Amino acid sequence: MNNGWNRFIYKCWSPIYDCFFNSGMFLTARKKIFKDLSLAKGSKVLFVGVGTGADIPFFLNKGFEITAIDYSADMLKWAKEKYPDSSITFLEMDAQKMEFSDASFDFIAANLILSVVPNPEKSLKEIVRVLKGNGKFLIFDKFVPKNKKMKMTHRLLRPIVKLLGTDIGLDFYEMYKAVENQCDLIQDENVMFNGMYRKIVGLRKEK
Numbered sequence: 190m191n192n193g194w195n196r197f198i199y200k201c202w203s204p205i206y207d208c209f210f211n212s213g214m215f216l217t218a219r220k221k222i223f224k225d226l227s228l229a230k231g232s233k234v235l236f237v238g239v240g241t242g243a244d245i246p247f248f249l250n251k252g253f254e255i256t257a258i259d260y261s262a263d264m265l266k267w268a269k270e271k272y273p274d275s276s277i278t279f280l281e282m283d284a285q286k287m288e289f290s291d292a293s294f295d296f297i298a299a300n301l302i303l304s305v306v307p308n309p310e311k312s313l314k315e316i317v318r319v320l321k322g323n324g325k326f327l328i329f330d331k332f333v334p335k336n337k338k339m340k341m342t343h344r345l346l347r348p349i350v351k352l353l354g355t356d357i358g359l360d361f362y363e364m365y366k367a368v369e370n371q372c373d374l375i376q377d378e379n380v381m382f383n384g385m386y387r388k389i390v391g392l393r394k395e396k
Contacts, residue, residue, distance in 0.1 A: 203261065203264050206264070207267075222329050230253070231252060232252075233295050233296075236256070236258065239264070240264045242257070287318075293320075299316055302330070303361075305355050323392065328388070372392060372393055374390070376388065
């Protein structure tokens with residue numbers, strides 16, 4: 190995967206994305222992962238890879254200062270059209286090189302993005318960089334189940350699925366090594382498909 194291919198593939202996905210990833214099991218999963226959300230009024234929230242804005246409804250009208258980024262202009266267009274009168278700041282931006290100062294946000298949601306970007310480790314490092322001390326990140330994505338090896342069928346399918354714009358073979362804890370000295374993991378919960386999709390919450394340590 191590379192940024193150019195991703196821009197093309199998500200241009201194709203954008204009109205139908207919600208039909209697959211904001212309905213049925215995925216909508217139920219989103220409700221589950223945000224069920225216990227507790228943030229102070231005035232918190233600065235960042236959506237990394239906001240896509241068509243499927244996560245936004247769980248944060249609206251709660252007094253948060255919301256910024257949402259995506260590399261795909263087409264996905265952002267759909268998100269903006271859904272929330273034309275909101276105070277959300279939408280920005281076209283690469284999750285691997287975010288144009289924010291260090292320690293800018295209190296909470297970061299990075300859902301279904303690490304499995305999409307060409308360099309997920311770089312994106313995770315950027316998420317931690319722009320997160321304030323004691324701020325939290327929430328990741329909902331597909332990874333190789335914890336303490337298990339990738340199934341042979343997944344190994345065979347992985348190159349094909351990558352052509353559709355996502356990776357089914359990532360090991361979260363391998364990429365987490367790049368930031369483990371800066372964070373504490375406080376939750377790693379199976380959400381869907383026998384642990385393939387997980388909710389992972391981390392806390393940024395005070396500098």
